Amino acid sequence: MNSLVEPEILRYAAFAAAEGGGNPAGIVLDAAELSDAEMLRIAARVGHPETAFVTNISTELRGLIVGIRYWSPAAEVPFCGHATVATGVALAERYSVESIVFDTEVGEVSLAVENTDDGVRVSFTSVQPEGRAMPSDVTDRALDLLGLRAGDLHPDFPAREAFAGNWHPMLVLRDAEIFNQFRFAPAPVAEMMSERGWAGTITVLHPVADDEFVARNIFPVGRINEDPATGSAAAATGAYLREIGRVPLSRAVHIHQGAHVGRPSLLEVSIPEHNGIVVSGTAKLILHE
Numbered sequence: 589m590n591s592l593v594e595p596e597i598l599r600y601a602a603f604a605a606a607e608g609g610g611n612p613a614g615i616v617l618d619a620a621e622l623s624d625a626e627m628l629r630i631a632a633r634v635g636h637p638e639t640a641f642v643t644n645i646s647t648e649l650r651g652l653i654v655g656i657r658y659w660s661p662a663a664e665v666p667f668c669g670h671a672t673v674a675t676g677v678a679l680a681e682r683y684s685v686e687s688i689v690f691d692t693e694v695g696e697v698s699l700a701v702e703n704t705d706d707g708v709r710v711s712f713t714s715v716q717p718e719g720r721a722m723p724s725d726v727t728d729r730a731l732d733l734l735g736l737r738a739g740d741l742h743p744d745f746p747a748r749e750a751f752a753g754n755w756h757p758m759l760v761l762r763d764a765e766i767f768n769q770f771r772f773a774p775a776p777v778a779e780m781m782s783e784r785g786w787a788g789t790i791t792v793l794h795p796v797a798d799d800e801f802v803a804r805n806i807f808p809v810g811r812i813n814e815d816p817a818t819g820s821a822a823a824a825t826g827a828y829l830r831e832i833g834r835v836p837l838s839r840a841v842h843i844h845q846g847a848h849v850g851r852p853s854l855l856e857v858s859i860p861e862h863n864g865i866v867v868s869g870t871a872k873l874i875l876h877e
Contacts, residue, residue, distance in 0.1 A: 599875040600674035603817035605854040611817035613671040614639030631659035640671040651687035666693045667753030669819015676710035677871040711868040714752035717827030722747045734772045752823035754788030767794040774808035791821045799836040803845040816846035817853035826857040826865035
């Protein structure tokens with residue numbers, strides 16, 4: 589592609605729970621000839637938490653196989669859940685398919701496509717999750733940077749790191765007021781995230797019920813400090829709950845996010861007994877450039 593010709597850019601909001609909600613993502617459906625520098629430049633200009641770049645599309649039976657890369661305004665990201673849902677919806681609106689496979693940096697991510705009264709609904713299954721204990725000094729430092737203390741953590745939810753596409757530290761707070769009011773300085777948090785290899789977000793949760801959480805996902809990258817809806821963190825949350833034995837009987841969890849940044853969102857998570865975590869949602873076109 590001639591670098592002087594700007595590619596077509598779509599902007600979709602994924603996981604919206606109300607008008608004006610959800611997490612916006614940029615989408616470039618024809619990025620086969622874009623260089624890394626051009627992708628980074630476009631992602632920085634778009635300014636959303638992530639922009640997805642489709643590098644190739646092939647058809648197989650009733651589905652698509654899609655090469656895809658994700659860039660924040662500052663760097664390439666291994667995986668992005670909300671941009672996966674947004675791009676899945678954009679592709680499903682253009683192709684009559686029931687399934688899509690995304691070939692990502694972290695592995696293959698399968699998407700099931702469903703047409704509903706609210707538009708196209710996409711459910712992606714994460715790569716195989718992992719989990720690990722978070723060293724106490726790392727936990728203490730993360731809490732301190734967020735203006736929190738060890739006593740603010742919920743005793744039933746140990747601090748851990750969870751992976752379902754990106755590594756996310758999982759911090760569950762017991763008090764709703766503290767959850768709603770904590771503040772942080774972006775630069776030191778970003779520095780720690782870089783040091784720890786946390787390419788996603790710092791995930792802070794508060795349980796509302798066994799199958800319902802509110803979430804704040806700290807992401808001091810580009811123009812934002814807090815992510816409105818984080819699909820990779822939702823998948824990591826499902827993996828985390830399975831690992832610590834806190835999966836509800838329904839094996840489904842609803843995560844409310846984005847209220848703190850004025851973009852209410854809802855992420856639906858299904859937690860099978862084994863293998864990848866399933867995250868579902870819709871996305872709507874907000875701008876076509």
